[in-house]
Structure formats: structure tokens, C-alpha cells
Amino acid sequence: MQLTNLQVTTGRLTDNVMTPIRAQFSLAVDNPAAALQTQLTSQLTFDLQRKRYQMNALKIQAQGEVASVKPVTISLGANIDADLGQNKFNVQAAKASIDGRAGT
Secondary structure, eight states: OEEEEEEEEESOOOTTOOEEEEEEEEEEETTTTEEEEEEEEEEEEEETTTTEEEEEEEEEEEEEEETTEEEEEEEEEEEEEEETTTTEEEEEEEEEEEEEEETO
């Protein structure tokens, strides 16, 4: 897997303060062959002392090709709460869609 052209923009990164994050990058994978231009947006909150990380309104959009499916559009969304101090991981409002055409 190869991640290139990474660009990340955030608001103020401080404990217990929700901040917007935005990332763009290219993702390439060998097996199965894939090349995707990817965008990620979310609202990040973290508490380093409690080891808790939240990503609200997480949205990932990717366009490109996967194996013989091109063009392909992949959309993912969720709210994620990872409480590593309590060994808990919660995903809510998860949505996923893939749209593409094989053999074109």
C-alpha cells in the first residue's frame, strides 16, 4: 500500500476541544490493484490522559479504480468513539456505498 500527496488541515489541536480536520491523499494498492484519490473530513476530539479519541461526522470519499472496476466511487461515513483506556470502540451511524462499473 502506498499513500502519497498527503495534505492535512486542522483547527487547533488541544485536549477536549473539537476541531475540524480535512485530509486529501492518493492511495495505491497492489493486490487487488487500486488507485484512489481520497478526501477525509471529520470533527476530532481527543483526551490524551483518558486515551479517548472521537471522530464525529467522519466522511471519506474516494474516486478512481479498483481491479477492473473503473471509474469507482467509494463513500464511507460514521461517528467513531475509541476509548482505549477502557478498551471500548464504538461506531455509530455507519454508512457505506460503492458505485462503479466493471470491465469498462
